[in-house]
Amino acid sequence: MPIGANTRVVLAARPQGLPKPSDFRVETVGLPEPADGELLLQILYLSLDPYMRGRMDAAKSYAKPVEIDGVIEGGTVARVVRSRLDGFADGDVVLSHSGWQSFAISDGTGLRKLDPEAAPITTALGVLGMPGFTAYAGLLTIGRPKPGETVVVAAASGAVGSVVGQIARIKGARAVGIAGGPNKCAFVRDELGFDAVVDHRAKDFEAQLKAACPNGIDVYFENVGGHVWDAVFPLLNEFARVPVCGLIAQYNELPASGVDRLPGVMRDVLRRSLTIRGFIQREFVEQRPAFYEAMAGWIASRKVRYREDIVDGLHNAPDAFLGLLQGRNFGKLIVRVSR
């Protein structure tokens, strides 16, 4: 028997190319009572991340796709509003993976309690959460920047890219960011302290990137693909490492005809002994405790800074997500679901 109303956003149709509003549906359903051994969670914040676009396709991937009419998945910060599970009390704040909805029932699996005194709870979705850990594990385990090397990252003002560049600097490397537009570029250079930043919308983007990397590129943290890849690839040094974290520029693309670039890329992989390595952060789960400790210290000492872009209201999540895919957000994109 429902005890209230749950608002949720479901996948109405699988997007063809860039998602459109009709691919989403906001609906209200009854909210069940938690059974013994369960919790009722009220979602406070929902994280919006590029990987969600992949979940909307039916194609085989590292995770199952979201079902049609299913709630879209996503990381969330939630408050326990009714606990019938030992170890959790009403009022506890937890990190959960409850998806695009305002309430959820949980049996406790995968929950992590948050201490609101230690850090703002939204950081559990960003710099102290999955995106920050993605940057940390991918850069340090696959990129392995050495002091003096050049690390390039695109979407440099975003949740992952901003952390990649700042950790690169902590490790003594030179951080070159790529961002879209003068405001983001200024933020990356002046607030995040990258050594250089290049606007990928500039007409002479390729020349600017080359000038910003006079010693070539040793690590390219790939999270965009598209024309940024084309500009970066010729600059990769011998033994360069390319952690492939995302390809946001091509998530919405259909197969292209024209020149087949694959043979040329493979030839250069061979000639320059390049490493191209796709990854997902959960592969490196054993590094999470070290990450939490290191990142908390870097935030406290202001060696790592972060920016959040908070959108109000779950019904605005679809539009905010479309903006994310087009680079409209500025910082880690989060939806405030309730207060």
Next chain:
Amino acid sequence: MPIGANTRVVLAARPQGLPKPSDFRVETVGLPEPADGELLLQILYLSLDPYMRGRMDAAKSYAKPVEIDGVIEGGTVARVVRSRLDGFADGDVVLSHSGWQSFAISDGTGLRKLDPEAAPITTALGVLGMPGFTAYAGLLTIGRPKPGETVVVAAASGAVGSVVGQIARIKGARAVGIAGGPNKCAFVRDELGFDAVVDHRAKDFEAQLKAACPNGIDVYFENVGGHVWDAVFPLLNEFARVPVCGLIAQYNELPASGVDRLPGVMRDVLRRSLTIRGFIQREFVEQRPAFYEAMAGWIASRKVRYREDIVDGLHNAPDAFLGLLQGRNFGKLIVRVSR
């Protein structure tokens, strides 16, 4: 003042696509006396290897191209016929990098003395030399096969591929070879002991490969590219490793139009957490002593077998090399330069 005649093969023109006989020129020049601190070497055997095709292009690579009118480079086994260098005596047999010629002057740099009693001296160009070490270092350092995993290698009857599969089996993995034609396939299965072999010339090659890899592919040792890559790629498992050692099928190709396969490959690199890693064996030089010891043991215990394809006469080197690029050789291709 010349003390005799040196026959050599020089690069007459840079090949466009597949080399043709007129790209080579056989010529005879005078042979100088070795100076104090030098050796005169008589070349006994010349190794022919696919990498040489890359040296014939002017394009930037990991090594300088051969100059027009320059002697084509290559590994050689030679006899010291006049030593004016301490530590070398007339009659010593050495591994050198003297190129496509019948004599050479050396100051001793990079020479390695061979013990003709320990192993046939030609093996220093194959299973106990650069190709064997390439297989060893690439497979074990980048491929890292675990027991029970599936390792696929093309050109499986060749100098590198044959060793890759046999070491994979020694490490407890399942070795699947790809070779061209029934004779090579029978050799790979019956003589080398691979678990399965597939003929890439078969009409249903892709289906046969899939059937030979019921658990997918964990390591693909890439040394051919082309249509073999296309058949292998969909079968790569999550976390598969692809050491890229060579791309013989595309050394002679010009840029292709049609569908751009790069975005799809990158998408799967991400979705399946694939590793693609180009390499050259000299990067792993510190592993050579361990390689010599391990391989000598494997040969002695017949865990590793090898086959040589020996062509007589330096003037036949260009044609033999063209055959190598087309898969006409059967085993490690070596030119007997003198007896």
